[in-house]
Amino acid sequence: MARIAVVAGDGIGPEVVAQARKVLDTVLPGIEATEYDLGAARYHRTGEVLPDSVLAELAGYDAILLGAVGDPTVPPGVLERGLLLKLRFEFDQYVNLRPSRLWPGTTGPLASVKPNEIDLVVVREGTEGLYAGAGGVLHRDTPAEVATEESLNTRHGVERVIRDAFARAGRRERRKVTLVHKTNVLTHAGSLWARAFATVAAEHPDIETEYQHVDAAAMFLVTQPQRYDVVVTDNLFGDILTDIAAAVTGGIGLAASGSINPERAYPSMFEPVHGSAPDIAGQGVADPAAAVLSTALLLDHLGHPDAARRVTEAVAAELAARTSGTPRRTAEIGDRLAAHVAS
Amino acid sequence: MARIAVVAGDGIGPEVVAQARKVLDTVLPGIEATEYDLGAARYHRTGEVLPDSVLAELAGYDAILLGAVGDPTVPPGVLERGLLLKLRFEFDQYVNLRPSRLWPGTTGPLASVKPNEIDLVVVREGTEGLYAGAGGVLHRDTPAEVATEESLNTRHGVERVIRDAFARAGRRERRKVTLVHKTNVLTHAGSLWARAFATVAAEHPDIETEYQHVDAAAMFLVTQPQRYDVVVTDNLFGDILTDIAAAVTGGIGLAASGSINPERAYPSMFEPVHGSAPDIAGQGVADPAAAVLSTALLLDHLGHPDAARRVTEAVAAELAARTSGTPRRTAEIGDRLAAHVAS
Ligand SMILES: CC(C)[C@H](C(=O)O)[C@@H](O)C(=O)O
Ligand SMILES: CC(C)[C@H](C(=O)O)[C@@H](O)C(=O)O
Numbered sequence: 036m037a038r039i040a041v042v043a044g045d046g047i048g049p050e051v052v053a054q055a056r057k058v059l060d061t062v063l064p065g066i067e068a069t070e071y072d073l074g075a076a077r078y079h080r081t082g083e084v085l086p087d088s089v090l091a092e093l094a095g096y097d098a099i100l101l102g103a104v105g106d107p108t109v110p111p112g113v114l115e116r117g118l119l120l121k122l123r124f125e126f127d128q129y130v131n132l133r134p135s136r137l138w139p140g141t142t143g144p145l146a147s148v149k150p151n152e153i154d155l156v157v158v159r160e161g162t163e164g165l166y167a168g169a170g171g172v173l174h175r176d177t178p179a180e181v182a183t184e185e186s187l188n189t190r191h192g193v194e195r196v197i198r199d200a201f202a203r204a205g206r207r208e209r210r211k212v213t214l215v216h217k218t219n220v221l222t223h224a225g226s227l228w229a230r231a232f233a234t235v236a237a238e239h240p241d242i243e244t245e246y247q248h249v250d251a252a253a254m255f256l257v258t259q260p261q262r263y264d265v266v267v268t269d270n271l272f273g274d275i276l277t278d279i280a281a282a283v284t285g286g287i288g289l290a291a292s293g294s295i296n297p298e299r300a301y302p303s304m305f306e307p308v309h310g311s312a313p314d315i316a317g318q319g320v321a322d323p324a325a326a327v328l329s330t331a332l333l334l335d336h337l338g339h340p341d342a343a344r345r346v347t348e349a350v351a352a353e354l355a356a357r358t359s360g361t362p363r364r365t366a367e368i369g370d371r372l373a374a375h376v377a378s
Numbered sequence: 379m380a381r382i383a384v385v386a387g388d389g390i391g392p393e394v395v396a397q398a399r400k401v402l403d404t405v406l407p408g409i410e411a412t413e414y415d416l417g418a419a420r421y422h423r424t425g426e427v428l429p430d431s432v433l434a435e436l437a438g439y440d441a442i443l444l445g446a447v448g449d450p451t452v453p454p455g456v457l458e459r460g461l462l463l464k465l466r467f468e469f470d471q472y473v474n475l476r477p478s479r480l481w482p483g484t485t486g487p488l489a490s491v492k493p494n495e496i497d498l499v500v501v502r503e504g505t506e507g508l509y510a511g512a513g514g515v516l517h518r519d520t521p522a523e524v525a526t527e528e529s530l531n532t533r534h535g536v537e538r539v540i541r542d543a544f545a546r547a548g549r550r551e552r553r554k555v556t557l558v559h560k561t562n563v564l565t566h567a568g569s570l571w572a573r574a575f576a577t578v579a580a581e582h583p584d585i586e587t588e589y590q591h592v593d594a595a596a597m598f599l600v601t602q603p604q605r606y607d608v609v610v611t612d613n614l615f616g617d618i619l620t621d622i623a624a625a626v627t628g629g630i631g632l633a634a635s636g637s638i639n640p641e642r643a644y645p646s647m648f649e650p651v652h653g654s655a656p657d658i659a660g661q662g663v664a665d666p667a668a669a670v671l672s673t674a675l676l677l678d679h680l681g682h683p684d685a686a687r688r689v690t691e692a693v694a695a696e697l698a699a700r701t702s703g704t705p706r707r708t709a710e711i712g713d714r715l716a717a718h719v720a721s
Contacts, residue, residue: 111572112565120563144601146489165529170566180533182570186508190523217614220463222455223513227525229454250621257600257625258487271560275618278593282600 046311048102054323054369075106084117126301140355159273291328389654391445397666397712418449427460469644483698502616634671
């Protein structure tokens with residue numbers, strides 16, 4: 036039986052993770068889950084973000100389920116670089132997988148798009164680019180100050196994530212991959228991405244391909260999100276595009292993600308795209324849908340596609356049944372989802 | 379009387395610029411305009427993108443009006459880096475100004491937003507960041523290939539564009555500036571931007587400020603574009619965000635821009651955000667609205683705010699009068715706009 040580590044984290048993290056675990060325990064009884072106390076609370080209490088010993092322990096699990104980490108009281112970058120990105124990089128989670136669907140029963144902000152018309156997945160590179168942390172500051176707080184950030188892209192890193200995107204497209208109905216970059220300005224990295232894409236595309240003559248500049252893709256995600264199937268892009272562009280994709284499919288409250296090492300050399304990590312939402316934490320009103328959908332991605336990754344499908348269907352049914360009355364509370368939604376997968 | 383250089387460019391560029399000039403000549407008779415043949419056509423004919431002698435001549439004008447340059451037959455980057463970005467950098471056009479309004483008579487893609495509710499301007503840095511062109515490729519087309527792109531940010535460059543944003547906010551009704559960056563990941567450049575922003579904000583206690591990560595801003599531009607007044611951000615984030623802002627305000631066909639050197643040490647450049655649209659070029663169906671609105675920004679910059687207002691009002695009236703029947707042709711719209719500013 037699979038062993039997973041659970042990092043509930045801060046804010047609404049523990050509330051939504053509790054529901055995800057209800058659903059997980061119901062659909063796959065006997066899964067062994069161990070809680071790890073990481074995030075803003077631990078940082079304030081002990082000054083620690085991710086001790087090496089904890090990193091080493093986490094490496095032993097089959098997967099990690101994460102709620103949300105972060106709090107305005109922690110300086111920017113400390114938990115992001117020290118915990119989230121550290122895990123993505125250390126565990127070589129190079130496929131950052133973010134599906135977006137406009138679910139039946141939900142309405143997005145776009146007037147012309149109906150449920151089921153949007154069904155796309157962004158395959159975001161997770162271990163390179165501007166997220167490498169390369170850069171620095173000189174002459175701080177003087178008129179001569181300069182600050183740099185460097186985007187590092189390797190053929191190794193770029194080609195493997197593009198391969199993953201084509202493999203996923205091959206398992207989907209529309210079989211289309213869109214590469215998004217900014218080759219007309221970022222000519223060095225853009226050239227590497229475009230050439231690696233062409234190489235992999237040539238091995239998949241059955242898959243339709245297109246290229247778009249990131250600014251055009253950001254626009255089309257708003258005006259014609261229906262046109263996308265699989266989108267593959269770099270770390271920073273993927274960060275931005277997946278929030279647009281979430282926005283046009285009913286908001287970040289429904290957006291799930293996986294940080295995946297497809298070779299399973301390290302544990303993959305599954306987490307809602309939303310943050311810790313300190314403003315509504317502790318009130319029992321957070322929507323656990325994104326955490327539960329992330330659990331479906333986890334089940335899929337662990338080789339339980341049927342369980343994953345049942346969880347996804349439970350969320351779809353719950354969303355379709357949502358009325359315009361008082362929204363259900365976090366725990367009640369979790370109970371209903373668990374009951375649905377049990378039935 | 380002002381002297382301007384006109385670069386009509388490729389595709390629909392000449393068609394929309396012709397209408398912009400009709401309007402310009404009507405609202406400010408006697409303006410002296412000299413045409414420059416630059417873009418894909420010249421590149422194919424002579425191999426030249428922007429000869430030094432032309433650059434030197436252009437430096438002598440009060441402003442540049444540009445239609446669109448580019449064609450799929452030119453390799454990515456050649457005209458962008460060699461012409462557009464070259465002009466922005468050589469002429470120190472550090473304020474890339476992009477207003478977005480949901481005009482009366484138009485509908486955007488968002489179900490919940492009504493005309494007049496969106497009225498924002500993005501002040502995008504135009505001479506630094508990832509657009510600097512710093513980077514390279516090693517071990518091309520081998521498994522060891524690496525490609526880099528470097529974002530260069532100076533206190534000088536960042537602070538001056540933030541000052542411009544605050545000055546603009548001070549002349550607007552809502553008096554609010556939103557800084558957009560990614561300080562939690564791009565900690566070096568993010569720190570410089572955040573500190574420079576805090577410095578300038580302290581000098582403007584009457585102006586409301588907020589900070590958002592670029593992914594959140596991309597999302598809120600879709601779900602709540604009404605919340606923004608002035609947005610200040612770096613070169614690449616500004617490129618992406620302004621296309622989203624265009625998308626939620628009726629599309630890129632209405633988006634105007636100015637690449638401005640506020641000190642007037644060099645000519646500023648005004649151009650529609652849209653490209654050369656080779657698919658519809660030569661058919662007389664391109665919408666000249668964005669080119670005409672760019673001309674209004676040019677007039678404003680040259681110290682003719684009344685003329686600028688008349689041009690803007692003509693476009694607003696034309697948009698409000700648009701019916702759902704056959705769209706008017708490019709030249710007819712130009713004639714109507716010119717007649718409107720004349721009346
Ligand atoms: C919190 C932050 C480091 C992270 C990112 O930028 O990747 C988040 O925005 C995300 O999308 O998972
Ligand atoms: C054509 C390209 C270089 C340019 C940019 O990225 O700045 C365009 O997208 C724009 O927004 O003006």
